[in-house]
Amino acid sequence: MSLDPSYLEYPMRGRGYDHALYPWSALHERPPVKWPKGSVAVWVCVSLEWFPITPTDAPFRAPGHMATAYPDFRHYTARDYGNRVGAWRFLDAFDKVGAQATFATNAAVAERYPELVCTVMDGGHEVIAHSTDMNGTIDGSLTEDAEGALVGEAVRRLTAATGVKPKGWLSIARSQSFRTLDLLKQHGLTYCCDWVNDELPYRFTNGLIDLPLNHELSDRTIIAVQQQSADSWALSLEDAFDWLATEAARTGSARMLPIHVTPYIMGLPYRIEAFERLLARLSARQECWFARGDAIVEEWSAQA
Amino acid sequence: MLEGSADPGLYDYAPYRGRRKVVWPDGKTVAVWVAPNLEYYEIDPPSHPRRKAWVRPHPDVVGYSHRDHSNRVSHWRMADVMSRHGFPGSVSLSVALCQHHPEVVADGVARGWEFFSHGIYNTRYAYEMSEEQERAIIEDSIRTVREATGQTIRGWLAPALTHTPRTLDLIAEYGLDYTCDLYHDDQVQEVKVKSGRLASIPYSLEVNDHYGFFVYNMSGREYADTLIRQFERLAAEGEQSGTVMCIPLHAYLIGQPHRIGPFEEALRHIAADGRAWIARAGEIVDAWRAQQ
Numbered sequence: 138m139s140l141d142p143s144y145l146e147y148p149m150r151g152r153g154y155d156h157a158l159y160p161w162s163a164l165h166e167r168p169p170v171k172w173p174k175g176s177v178a179v180w181v182c183v184s185l186e187w188f189p190i191t192p193t194d195a196p197f198r199a200p201g202h203m204a205t206a207y208p209d210f211r212h213y214t215a216r217d218y219g220n221r222v223g224a225w226r227f228l229d230a231f232d233k234v235g236a237q238a239t240f241a242t243n244a245a246v247a248e249r250y251p252e253l254v255c256t257v258m259d260g261g262h263e264v265i266a267h268s269t270d271m272n273g274t275i276d277g278s279l280t281e282d283a284e285g286a287l288v289g290e291a292v293r294r295l296t297a298a299t300g301v302k303p304k305g306w307l308s309i310a311r312s313q314s315f316r317t318l319d320l321l322k323q324h325g326l327t328y329c330c331d332w333v334n335d336e337l338p339y340r341f342t343n344g345l346i347d348l349p350l351n352h353e354l355s356d357r358t359i360i361a362v363q364q365q366s367a368d369s370w371a372l373s374l375e376d377a378f379d380w381l382a383t384e385a386a387r388t389g390s391a392r393m394l395p396i397h398v399t400p401y402i403m404g405l406p407y408r409i410e411a412f413e414r415l416l417a418r419l420s421a422r423q424e425c426w427f428a429r430g431d432a433i434v435e436e437w438s439a440q441a
Numbered sequence: 442m443l444e445g446s447a448d449p450g451l452y453d454y455a456p457y458r459g460r461r462k463v464v465w466p467d468g469k470t471v472a473v474w475v476a477p478n479l480e481y482y483e484i485d486p487p488s489h490p491r492r493k494a495w496v497r498p499h500p501d502v503v504g505y506s507h508r509d510h511s512n513r514v515s516h517w518r519m520a521d522v523m524s525r526h527g528f529p530g531s532v533s534l535s536v537a538l539c540q541h542h543p544e545v546v547a548d549g550v551a552r553g554w555e556f557f558s559h560g561i562y563n564t565r566y567a568y569e570m571s572e573e574q575e576r577a578i579i580e581d582s583i584r585t586v587r588e589a590t591g592q593t594i595r596g597w598l599a600p601a602l603t604h605t606p607r608t609l610d611l612i613a614e615y616g617l618d619y620t621c622d623l624y625h626d627d628q629v630q631e632v633k634v635k636s637g638r639l640a641s642i643p644y645s646l647e648v649n650d651h652y653g654f655f656v657y658n659m660s661g662r663e664y665a666d667t668l669i670r671q672f673e674r675l676a677a678e679g680e681q682s683g684t685v686m687c688i689p690l691h692a693y694l695i696g697q698p699h700r701i702g703p704f705e706e707a708l709r710h711i712a713a714d715g716r717a718w719i720a721r722a723g724e725i726v727d728a729w730r731a732q733q
Binding site: 138147149150152154155162164196197276278308312313314315331334336349352353359363365376378380381384392394 | 489500507542543565697698
């Protein structure tokens with residue numbers, strides 16, 4: 138028994154990464170960053186998702202998508218609940234503490250639910266692109282033409298529905314191909330949120346910026362996957378904030394806490410209060426700067 | 442091992458009750474070692490016939506970038522917490538990290554950490570390697586770690602826990618002193634090998650941060666509490682005969698901002714207790730070996 142000899146060859150084994158997508162850089166060695174207010178930017182990012190009742194499995198079925206045989210009324214409606222009810226609870230919660238957030242929005246949501254997206258924008262929140270709908274997944278199995286068309290359509294339809302060209306992009310499940318970064322750049326986007334390897338923005342080789350949206354802190358990971366309670370999720374977020382505020386004070390460099398929430402998960406009646414309490418506690422902290430993704434990217438770019 | 446045999450013949454049965462007393466320095470009852478896994482996962486590794494490296498077609502952006510968090514952010518956060526409470530690391534090292542990010546390896550050296558091999562990359566698996574191929578990765582590990590750190594590796598944790606029937610015999614033949622791949626005991630144990638000697642030092646899957654967060658779905662606070670319970674029991678039982686507690690870590694998990702604070706409290710608890718011999722893996726194996 139033996140493996141092919143090439144399995145013990147390591148052509149990319151050298152200084153830096155095994156790819157050229159971005160250069161290596163250690164957070165603690167970078168020049169300090171400062172925010173206009175406070176030392177921890179709290180970036181709340183809401184996913185606005187529409188799951189067609191006709192799911193597609195290519196390239197892959199999005200997390201949270203239909204699960205039973207057709208027609209899956211159960212999951213179609215439970216997900217749409219987020220757009221009808223949960224997202225409105227979020228908007229009230231943000232108003233209460235004066236927080237501005239980012240809404241990663243399927244183009245289909247902007248087209249189908251203009252009342253929601255108008256209220257999001259009137260509230261001073263940011264809308265970024267989040268594919269066409271929850272069938273619009275990307276991975277390395279997608280052809281270049283299909284992926285280019287998907288990104289282009291998502292940006293064009295979202296822009297048409299909102300009247301504003303988005304600066305940011307979040308892929309479904311943060312899943313990309315090797316071409317995605319260049320396609321996002323070509324379609325005029327400034328930043329994406331998919332790469333979770335850092336805790337401040339950084340620049341890809343092609344000039345696009347990554348604003349890392351920590352997936353470990355999301356309501357999907359902690360509540361839907363790890364099956365913790367909403368209170369446990371909120372406590373973890375507070376622990377994270379405490380640590381980052383201490384680290385910012387110790388290092389003299391600002392930090393960022395990304396809070397990725399989903400209306401059909403955290404917007405439920407029995408969970409929303411934990412989210413509201415978290416927002417209230419954070420807003421009472423002098424280190425807290427509630428900021429939209431584009432504001433963080435702009436502040437960081439001006440200093441980087 | 443006895444290849445193909447139902448009992449792999451790795452060790453003799455030894456009941457926990459009535460063992461000869463193992464003594465740790467200064468009357469401590471439990472040897473505590475911390476094992477940070479310093480790893481490099483390739484973004485586009487070659488395929489292996491028995492195991493896929495990534496769930497998604499390459500690039501698996503979340504899988505890859507999550508692990509990259511260690512080498513940009515969380516290694517230093519984790520290492521600072523360990524240093525603050527007097528815990529050296531015994532590093533399970535993807536040795537190619539010495540080439541990719543020597544800064545991370547140099548930081549461990551500067552902190553006085555011990556290095557052992559965790560294969561070349563955590564995306565290259567040993568299953569189905571020929572003897573010659575497996576010798577090549579052992580020799581590569583010895584050479585690479587020696588050049589990068591000046592240390593001669595004394596231990597082995599198989600890359601991504603992938604083995605061949607020859608692995609334990611081969612690492613013993615090359616003079617390595619311990620394996621971290623066997624989970625049958627809470628004390629150091631002798632492993633049966635064809636030549637030389639090999640000790641099994643308790644590593645742990647059960648209190649590995651990966652298991653804590655992704656098998657048992659614990660919060661950071663629940664994991665910290667688990668470590669304290671593990672410590673309390675092993676410290677108490679160690680009065681009969683010295684026990685070993687390992688805390689196996691991955692910076693991209695334990696070094697996340699919501700987990701590192703509770704983890705620091707667990708280390709503070711263990712360091713303040715007074716029953717812990719906080720040591721490196723090699724020191725623990727040496728102290729045990731001297732009593733055999």
